[in-house]
Amino acid sequence: MTAPLVVFFVLAGLAVIGAVSLILQKHPIHSALSLIVVMIALAGLYLLLGAEFVAAVQIIIYGGAIMVLFVLVIMLLNAGVEEHTSISKMAGAPGLLLVVALAGLVAATIVRSTDSVLSTSQAGDMSSTLEISNMLFKDFVYPFELTSFLILVAVLGAMVLAQREKS
């Protein structure tokens, strides 16, 4: 077993454990911390894939900004331990069925498509950050500008939603 494979399995195990922990934890703050573990592990996997810029963005935006927002809202609303009724416990069975069906579908697709896409030789050298910036500001400049507009709308929407109503 080569070194990248070992690193992959360690990080993949960490990600899956974090995702399972997100489901099993009762308190939302513990779920949020589990999700941070998943995101850090995924950032490591991006590094392994040679996508340094995406890894950095993953840690800064996801692990930093978004999860801090989540933890802040959990503290702000003083969220307690979640309660399950008997009906919501029953929802676990169809949920599990759904997950198994989905995983089976994806696995079947992967097994069938191994000869077309997945076995192509992997490009080794990509000075990815430079090329990503070139693509982002040349080929994808119109969607990029649209996302700035989207963020503006989201900020305005969040402000309108969260402000106190005037009596």
Added chain:
Amino acid sequence: MVPTNYYVILSAILFGLGVFAFVFKRNIITIFMSIELMLNAVNLAFVAFSQALGKLDGQVFVLFVIVVAAAEAAVGLGIIILIARNRQTLNVERVDLLKL
């Protein structure tokens, strides 16, 4: 080199766990976090295919997905604060005004 299959299978597992958390959890904040988990799983597949095909379009798409996720988190958490203020609960089963 790690085969691309492994990444795609890991991505499918994480997405499935996200779907399960989405239907199983009852706290509205945790449900929202499971959506983020699903988005992360899709991002992993994007980057894996981008590397397998030797093209960077996938990584640019990941950046767009992250931007949209950030916008979604801002609006979604605003909605959650609104629900918590109006209904005094975070349990989605108590938010049942449209239920018979």
